[in-house]
Amino acid sequence: MxxxxxxxxxxxxxxxxxxxxxxxxxxxxxxxxxxxxxxxxxxxxxxxxxxxxxxxxxxxxxxxxxxxxxxxxxxxxTPEPAPTPANTLGLHRVMFAVDDIEATLARLRPLGGELVGEVTRFEDSFLLCYLRGPSGIILALAEQLT
Structure with a gap:
């Protein structure tokens, strides 16, 4: 199959x-x-x-x-507590690869997007963050570093 x-x-x-x-x-x-x-x-x-x-x-x-x-x-x-933390069982997050993480955050903040933690560098490979969006949805954003 x-x-x-x-x-x-x-x-x-x-x-x-x-x-x-x-x-x-x-x-x-x-x-x-x-x-x-x-x-x-x-x-x-x-x-x-x-x-x-x-x-x-x-x-x-x-x-x-x-x-x-x-x-x-x-x-x-609505699940309790609302919004649920990142370690809640079930769908964890949806990740998107973006060209510019800061520009993406600037576009999403006026629409209610807020960081769950902070933008963090993973080695010399990526900038990463978790972002809470509408209805408490958690997104992950990844910007690949050159």
């Missing part, structure tokens, strides 16, 4: 517009947005009377997508 590809990573957010704006500022493009509801959808995710909306974000000229989703019914559950 062979896996052909990883199509996307799904992230549940409370404010879809804010999340789309944040990931657009990161450098992703909105591929499409649509409501998802009905019996078939509820059966897939195991929720009765489910109504949601998704926005598919893509990296221009590269593989990689994020499916941002907000649930209208049933409402999303």
């Amino acid at each position: 062979t896996i052909h590809r990883m199509d996307n990573v799904g992230i549940v957010v409370d404010d879809l517009d804010a999340a789309v704006a944040f990931f657009t500022a990161l450098g992703m493009e909105l591929e499409g947005r649509m409501p998802i509801e009905g019996d078939w959808a509820g059966r897939v995710v195991g929720l009765s009377d489910m109504r949601s909306e998704i926005a598919m974000m893509r990296i221009p000229d590269a593989p990689g997508r994020l499916e941002l989703a907000t649930y209208h019914a049933p409402r999303s559950i």
